[in-house]
Amino acid sequence: MVQQDVLETFKATQRVGWAFFAPLENLTTPTAANLVRFAGVRAGQTVLDVGCGTGVVAVTAARKGARVAGLDLTPELLERAHENSRIAGVEIAWREGDAEKLPFGDAAFDVVVSQFGHMFAPRPEVALGEMLRVLKPGGTIAFSTWPPDHFMGQMFALFGRYLPAPPPGVTPPPLWGKEENVRAWCGGAVKDLSFERGVMLFPALSPGHHRESTERTTAGGRKVVELLASDRDRMAAFRTEYHELVAKYLEDNVVRQEYLMSRATKV
Numbered sequence: 001m002v003q004q005d006v007l008e009t010f011k012a013t014q015r016v017g018w019a020f021f022a023p024l025e026n027l028t029t030p031t032a033a034n035l036v037r038f039a040g041v042r043a044g045q046t047v048l049d050v051g052c053g054t055g056v057v058a059v060t061a062a063r064k065g066a067r068v069a070g071l072d073l074t075p076e077l078l079e080r081a082h083e084n085s086r087i088a089g090v091e092i093a094w095r096e097g098d099a100e101k102l103p104f105g106d107a108a109f110d111v112v113v114s115q116f117g118h119m120f121a122p123r124p125e126v127a128l129g130e131m132l133r134v135l136k137p138g139g140t141i142a143f144s145t146w147p148p149d150h151f152m153g154q155m156f157a158l159f160g161r162y163l164p165a166p167p168p169g170v171t172p173p174p175l176w177g178k179e180e181n182v183r184a185w186c187g188g189a190v191k192d193l194s195f196e197r198g199v200m201l202f203p204a205l206s207p208g209h210h211r212e213s214t215e216r217t218t219a220g221g222r223k224v225v226e227l228l229a230s231d232r233d234r235m236a237a238f239r240t241e242y243h244e245l246v247a248k249y250l251e252d253n254v255v256r257q258e259y260l261m262s263r264a265t266k267v
């Protein structure tokens with residue numbers, strides 16, 4: 001059993017790390033439309049977006065006429081989410097909170113979605129248990145995740161080689177990108193589990209441009225830079241490895257990233 005205070009410290013670090021993610025909403029905006037389509041969101045439904053960040057999925061669902069709530073750990077991203085719903089002219093109930101302890105009643109939503117969000121909660125069975133608890137029986141759960149064997153998964157593995165190990169009991173987020181894990185974690189709580197693959201595109205002028213953006217905007221990238229600031233050799237080694245990795249996926253100024261979408265019905 002992982003100690004609760006260790007997990008709270010881990011989440012507090014995550015909250016600080018994700019505070020600079022807002023510029024990447026341009027990249028997750030097209031995939032948000034794909035997830036909302038995949039989840040079959042319709043006007044009048046109640047929808048929860050878990051790990052909503054700046055709210056790209058929530059706003060997309062609200063523009064379909066759904067009644068939407070968005071929850072995220074990071075207050076800086078929720079500030080931008082407020083701005084996004086105001087600009088789009090939709091009403092969304094934004095909440096600061098933790099995917100592992102959702103501040104909603106049982107069976108409150110017709111649809112629960114997460115785009116590259118709940119995968120960062122440390123314990124899959126806890127986050128998934130919460131997402132299913134707040135979903136009505138017969139309701140739809142749908143989420144997008146990055147797999148371990150493609151660019152983002154490899155990037156997280158690279159961060160891991162330069163950062164201290166996470167506390168025991170923290171599951172690596174890209175494990176959510178494997179169908180067999182999703183199937184095992186869902187167990188008998190759902191039926192009609194199905195999968196679809198999507199592709200997201202990250203424009204980048206060079207491997208260095210991609211790395212600079214990652215070092216500025218992502219929790220892992222920021223942590224690596226902070227940790228290696230006084231170790232020039234290790235920083236150079238990290239950057240060389242990063243350039244080699246991204247170069248494998250960069251073609252015509254675009255990094256092509258595959259991802260997994262999972263969808264199921266709560267029994």
Ligand SMILES: C[S@@+](CC[C@H](N)C(=O)[O-])C[C@H]1O[C@@H](n2cnc3c(N)ncnc32)[C@H](O)[C@@H]1O
Nearest residue numbers: 018028051052053073074098099115117120121
């Ligand atoms: C890669 S971003 C995705 C944001 C947004 N869904 C999108 O597609 O643009 C990951 C998000 O997960 C949030 N997050 C990480 N751990 C969380 C947790 N335990 N509970 C709720 N949100 C969490 C971060 O604050 C961040 O907004």
